[in-house]
Amino acid sequence: MQEKKSLWKFGTKQVVYAAIGAALYAVLAYATNMIQLPGAGNVSFRPAVVIPMFFGIAFGPIVGFIAGFVGNILADLLSGYGFWFWWDLGNGLLGLVPGLIYPLIQDYKAGKSILLAELFVVLGSAVGMGVAALSEMWVSGADMNTVIFANFLPAFIPDVVNGLVLVPLLMIAYAAVTQRSGRS
């Protein structure tokens, strides 16, 4: 039986998903932090970015946002990189934007759902990394060219590629998991 999904609900279950998502993002980012793109500033090559995207799609925009926002904060704390509010915000949006399609998806392995998710992964990466990169313009006084080539693209491209490849795989696995029933 399908429960009605509400977009902005934040109860105990959502607290747990958000916390697990954030912790998972931090751990995976930390584990893969070694593979860094040169010249990408605050940006590292993180397959872990798919966690906020997927958590958004599976559990809603708030969960997606926290998984990305808190997850990035914790990843930077673990790596000793400091605290970079505008990049944390950008990572939050990375999860929030795909989360907007959460109420529309019933079958996570359907081609239609995956296509929609892919579209919002691209959109989310553009918005999230766009906001973070533009903040860099305001904070560091970089110009538009610098922001696009040194901040935005090196973050946007790997995020999109990772998202496009891994989010569908996670959705298919999740569809299988939900066939076994649990708390609703």
Added chain:
Amino acid sequence: MTEPQVLPLVIRDLSFRYNSRGTPAIKNLNLELHSGEVLLLAGSSGCGKTTLMRCINGLIPEAYHGEMTGDILLYGESVRGNTLADISQNVGTLLQDPERQILGTYVLNEVCFGLESLGMERSEMIRRGEEALKRLNILHLRDKETFGTSGGEKQKVALAGVLAMQPKILLLDEPLASLDPASAHEALLAFRQLADEGLAVMIVEHRLEDVLAIHPERVVYMEDGEITYQGEPAGLSQVVDYHKIKLPAADVLARAKDAPETEFVPAVPPLDYSKPLIEFKEVGFRYHEDLPEVLHGVNLNVHAGEVIAILGHNGSGKTTLVKHALGLLKPTRGSVLLEGVESKSTTVAKAARTVGYVFQSPTQMLFAPTVQDELAFGPKNLGFDKETIQENVRWAIQSVHLEEELGTPPLALSFGQQKRVSIASVLSMRSRILMMDEPTAGQDYWNYQSFMDTILQMPGFDSIIFITHDLDLALTYANRIIVLFDGRIVADGTPQDVLKDTEQLLKWRLLPTSLLELNFRMFPQTGKFQRAEALARYIG
């Protein structure tokens, strides 16, 4: 005993059906719980015991939705309309896996979690938290990180977190599942003491024999959502199906004598000592040069035809030892040889052709969209050609009897099926040795027995090794037992040699069981350790 009209818990005609299911999970249950008693609730998985517990602690109907009829009275008052916060101050619940129940990073934070939720003032919170820790004799853990504590300690910390709320009723959901026998026994003594201090304690558990050791006042047995027995512990053995629930060995023996089982024979080849498959030579290991050694001078040979059980308490070094056989860890001194090749000079991928290792929880490894792909993963990594992969996959799936599930996503299967798929995904690499970590964890008696029977009767392995802390599992299935204690092999030999000294066993934190005792008593007749159902052949 308190006056009958103010019993802590009375359940009347309780039925519940989950929204997601067609049939009720529990039907017309009637039950009473008294202060100062331990009530054992037994039943195989799916019998409805977890649902009953959720009805009592309020998760039903707040977190799980469905249709409920009948009533639950706490101290004479219906729980309907009460919030979880209200109920939590009367009913404390300890969940199965303390790892998931513990919510605090530090012990005192964990113990005070519920008090924080109730909005309690800080000084009162600390007072109550420390009191709960003292009550369980773990005040010394107060400022430790929860993550670093041992399994037994974790459970006590979780229990302290429940006790800090000062409940009068304690529900324990399979509290022994993640503990080794010695820790389980300690935990049980703590539960008994809490009951003696006046709490009403209800334990849901299928490790019947262990719980009977603390003399529960009453036993309730459930089957298919209904109570089929309620009364003295002694009467239980007569009514329950001994295939489904593990009864004390003597009771099984008595009941099975009319339909005894035949002797179980594993499908490994005959013993062959000529060429060892694995050799450990003076192996010592430390994780880091600043850390103490965790394995000390281990010598060990594994031969074809052996079914080896590795026994030992939590933290004795079992997993570290096994990881060496696989090359996941390399010895800091001494050497490990796999079919004559030193593990230091080979890769884990190559070692996989000798040793196939199945981890404890199948969800830690299953990832593919279909069972077919899951089974092909290992052989593909080994670089086998397409035809060989096809053939291996077919053979592996047949060995675990799941042919019809090849197209199913492994993550959608039941736990037992997942367990089989995880074995098959190792089988498909055609390793010579099968190695399993806690193969029966998380399965009830019926499932665990049929699972082990299936695995050990599969052809294709030269030797099978399993890690366990279940003494009965070791003595029924293994022809060789190795006991690890504090990183050393302290015993190695046939089950009858290794397990004969009760005092020694206790020192190694292994608890003798009724099945062990029975086997020794009958050994002159049988000449071989076996399960009680099979021992029944020799009587009458």
Added chain:
Amino acid sequence: MLVSWHYKYRGSPMDQIDPRARWIFSFAFLVAATSTWNSSMLAVLFLIAVIWYSLGRTSWKETRRGWTLVLIMLFTMIVVNTIITGGGAGGVVPEGGQLVWPEGLRLFGKLLKPGLTVDRIWFALCQLMRIGGISMFFILIPYTMDSRSYGATFSKLGLPDKLAYTIELAIRFIPSLARSFSITLDAQRARAFELDDVKGGIVRKIGRIAPLIIPVTMNAILSSEDIANAMDLRGFGQRKRTWLFELKYHWWDYAVIAFGLLIVAVSLILVYGYKLGAFTVPPFFYQLFQ
């Protein structure tokens, strides 16, 4: 995989300041520093940052990773872009201006015409002070902020309980998930999986992380049912939460907060009231290049 936090108690002056006061002051600084390109203002702010940073008593050795990251960023931003390619510098630096090498520069026998102006050099200096100052505030946090404090701090700063608690819970599960990741890595390696197998294109390479990321994620999702039950069973989210972690304002915490607000107020008055926030190059600097 072992994960550990970098925080330790050092008995430093920073350890005596209430986390709430520290967050307020740090954000006040961020607002002040990003409001202006005035070099004198930035110099004062930079000095404040140096003093603040020194209160933490961290060593170079432990903070090295964070600083390396900042240096890479500064390098790409200042050296590559502002100086060499000569972009518009965020519209702050006017086009044109005095060239550093008006005759061009002879390098390896070739005559180059770099567009570098004196203005840009001065701007780079301002950037250095601004980014450097902000970095000093925020690199300090992992090393000097107790991971136990986050939930209570943000709750008392006005964040809803559930959100504040989410941070605590995430911190709790980091070591568990790190262990889960190691176990899965071992389990797949036991099936002859090698992560550093670099065959194939980018999609295939990313796909290679699927056998790791899928079990770890699904396992975590499966365990969330029990975690949510454990929380509900102890009354989570039903009443206003209190926190075991003790936070207490002292007089100096009020002073820190007041000083933070003062910095913001003064900066905004100077920038918007007196229009002193614009980027200008002091005359002496031009003379250096004549």
